[in-house]
Every structure is written in structure tokens, then in C-alpha cells.
Amino acid sequence: MNFPSDDELMAGEDVTPAHLIAEYPEDFRAGFACMVGRPNVGKSTLTNAMVGQKIAITSLRPQTTRHTIRGIVHRDDAQLVLVDTPGFHRPRTLLGKRLNDVVRETLTQVDVIVVCLPATDEIGPGDRFIVSEAAATKTPLVAAITKTDLAGKERTARALIEASQLADFADLVPVSAVAGHQVDTLTDVLVSYLPKSPPLYPSGDITDEPENVLIAEFVREAALEGVREELPHSLAVLVEETRRLPAKNGGDLLHVYVTMYVERESQKAIVIGRGGSRLREVGSRARSQIEALLGEKIYLDVHVKVAKDWQRDPKLLGRLGF
Numbered sequence: 001m002n003f004p005s006d007d008e009l010m011a012g013e014d015v016t017p018a019h020l021i022a023e024y025p026e027d028f029r030a031g032f033a034c035m036v037g038r039p040n041v042g043k044s045t046l047t048n049a050m051v052g053q054k055i056a057i058t059s060l061r062p063q064t065t066r067h068t069i070r071g072i073v074h075r076d077d078a079q080l081v082l083v084d085t086p087g088f089h090r091p092r093t094l095l096g097k098r099l100n101d102v103v104r105e106t107l108t109q110v111d112v113i114v115v116c117l118p119a120t121d122e123i124g125p126g127d128r129f130i131v132s133e134a135a136a137t138k139t140p141l142v143a144a145i146t147k148t149d150l151a152g153k154e155r156t157a158r159a160l161i162e163a164s165q166l167a168d169f170a171d172l173v174p175v176s177a178v179a180g181h182q183v184d185t186l187t188d189v190l191v192s193y194l195p196k197s198p199p200l201y202p203s204g205d206i207t208d209e210p211e212n213v214l215i216a217e218f219v220r221e222a223a224l225e226g227v228r229e230e231l232p233h234s235l236a237v238l239v240e241e242t243r244r245l246p247a248k249n250g251g252d253l254l255h256v257y258v259t260m261y262v263e264r265e266s267q268k269a270i271v272i273g274r275g276g277s278r279l280r281e282v283g284s285r286a287r288s289q290i291e292a293l294l295g296e297k298i299y300l301d302v303h304v305k306v307a308k309d310w311q312r313d314p315k316l317l318g319r320l321g322f
């Protein structure tokens with residue numbers, strides 16, 4: 001994570017690029033919020049709804065968010081940088097341990113933590129574990145009671161009461177990212193916990209994740225779609241290279257070379273499909289998303305490799321950005 005250090009923030013104009021010193025109101029606020037919660041509670045969807053553009057990766061399958069992807073909410077009076085963490089897991093592998101470390105480190109550095117609790121579900125041990133980890137930091141906690149459109153009024157009211165008994169939340173906000181209900185209210189609440197500060201990022205930025213991370217996530221998301229087998233933990237995607245090559249019809253075309261790592265031959269067969277049919281579908285779905293992200297046509301080359309136990313291989317984990 002590349003949070004600006006205290007020194008950088010204190011140093012003000014000395015390190016602030018010229019484009020950031022543009023005019024901003026005296027009481028401007030800027031800072032970081034981090035979403036935590038069990039898998040599938042709606043963290044990514046909520047991040048997208050607040051930022052207003054697809055950045056974090058959502059999926060029907062749990063635990064798809066591997067990388068810490070930030071979205072940035074730009075307002076006239078504030079800049080809210082949203083950090084979308086992978087979520088806590090009971091660490092069984094080196095990957096699991098590193099993911100937890102990333103989350104913990106993040107939680108101590110942000111200005112406010114958003115604990116996402118779905119209105120549809122009873123509070124369980126998973127929620128309690130996450131809330132206790134979050135409460136162990138000195139950071140203010142805000143509860144977002146998510147998916148209220150699915151839960152209805154009565155169940156949402158009960159979820160609010162249950163949440164208020166769970167921890168000393170500074171605020172509780174019922175919200176539906178899908179229906180767009182109370183999303184702005186949540187942003188208002190989070191902004192109120194940010195320090196007075198000049199903007200931290202240029203006004204056009206929606207995320208500072210390198211493009212290759214987003215490209216890899218798009219391929220991963222496409223590869224997981226419609227697969228029932230337990231693939232989420234076993235699938236990792238790496239952008240090996242991007243290269244601009246002359247196109248047939250003149251000009252040039254961006255070639256993107258991607259490797260998908262699975263742990264077993266059987267998983268490779270699932271990903272590739274009969275005669276490569278599934279992989280072609282995955283490639284074309286990912287390609288159109290990547291083209292939308294980059295604003296240009298690309299050539300996408302996806303290779304599938306078996307890397308047994310990649311989750312325990314420090315070298316490969318490092319290359320994959322963990």
C-alpha cells in the first residue's frame with residue numbers, strides 16, 4: 001500500500017505535485033476509508049456505487065477481491081479515498097497470512113473503517129471476528145448495513161439494532177448499493193471523519209492501482225463467471241507483458257499477454273473448456289472490459305499454467321503482487 005507518509009502530508013507544497021495545488025476551499029477534507037466485512041457482503045459493489053464507476057471487481061462468488069483497490073470519491077468539499085481489502089481469513093496458507101497482514105496494516109492507517117454487515121443476514125462469528133479486529137484499532141468504526149433492498153424495512157431495522165449491540169459504532173448507515181439508496185449519506189458520514197487536508201490526488205483519478213492489476217482482475221473475474229467448482233482460491237492471474245506492435249491495417253495495436261495460474265490439471269481443463277471454447281469466451285469477455293478501461297482496441301493473449309501450490313510459493317506470490 002502506498003499511503004502518503006505523515007512526512008509527505010506534513011511537508012505540503014514541498015512534495016505536492018503542481019496539479020494538486022489548485023484552489024480548494026479552506027475547510028476541504030481528504031483522507032482514507034477502508035471497507036471490511038465477510039466475503040460477499042457487498043464491499044466492492046458499495047465501493048463502485050460511491051465512486052460511480054466500475055473499479056473494484058464484483059462477482060457472485062465470494063472472495064474475489066485479492067488486491068487492495070482504491071476508488072476515489074471527488075467532491076467540491078472533500079476527497080474520500082476508499083480502500084477495498086481482501087478480507088480476513090483464517091490463515092491456512094502463506095497467502096492467507098499475508099492477506100490478513102495487509103488488512104491489519106490498512107486498518108491502522110485509515111481515518112475511518114466501514115464495517116459492512118448485510119441486512120439480509122444474522123450477525124455471525126465471522127462478523128464478530130472482523131469487528132473485534134477493527135475495534136482493536138483506534139480508528140472510528142462506521143457500520144454500513146448493506147443490501148437493504150433485499151432485506152426490507154423490518155429486517156433492516158432489526159439488523160441496525162443487532163449491529164448497534166455488536167460494537168461501539170460511531171455511526172450506523174443502512175444502504176443499498178444496487179438501488180442507490182443512502183449511498184450519498186454514507187459518503188457524507190465518512191467524509192465527516194476525514195481530517196482537514198488538501199486533496200491527496202489529482203481530481204481526475206478514480207484509482208491509483210496500476211492498470212495491469214485491473215487487467216488481471218478483469219481476466220480473473222471473467223474466468224470465474226459461471227464456474228461452480230471451487231476455483232476462487234486456486235486461480236491467480238498475472239499480466240506478463242504489454243507490448244505495442246504494428247497492426248495489419250497500419251497504426252499499432254496493444255498486445256496484452258496474460259498467464260492464468262491454477263493449482264491442478266483438472267482445474268486447467270475447467271478453465272480451458274472443450275476444445276478451448278471456455279477460454280475463448282473468457283478472453284473475449286475480459287477483452288471488452290479491458291478495452292473499455294484503456295479506451296482502445298487490444299489483442300489479448302491468455303495462457304493457462306498449472307503451478308502446484310502457488311499459494312505457498314513465496315516467489316510466485318511476490319510476482320503476483322502479494
Ligand SMILES: Nc1nc2c(ncn2[C@@H]2O[C@H](COP(=O)(O)OP(=O)(O)OP(=O)(O)O)[C@@H](O)[C@H]2O)c(=O)[nH]1
Pocket residue numbers: 037038039040041042043044045046057058059060061062063064065086087146147148149150175176177178179
Ligand atoms: N440486491 C443487492 N445485492 C447486492 C448489494 N450489494 C451487493 N450485492 C450483491 O452481492 C454480491 C456480493 O457483492 P460484492 O460487492 O462482490 O461483495 P464483497 O463483499 O466485495 O465480496 P468479496 O469480494 O467476496 O469480499 C454480488 O452479487 C452483488 O451484486 C445490494 O445493495 N443489493
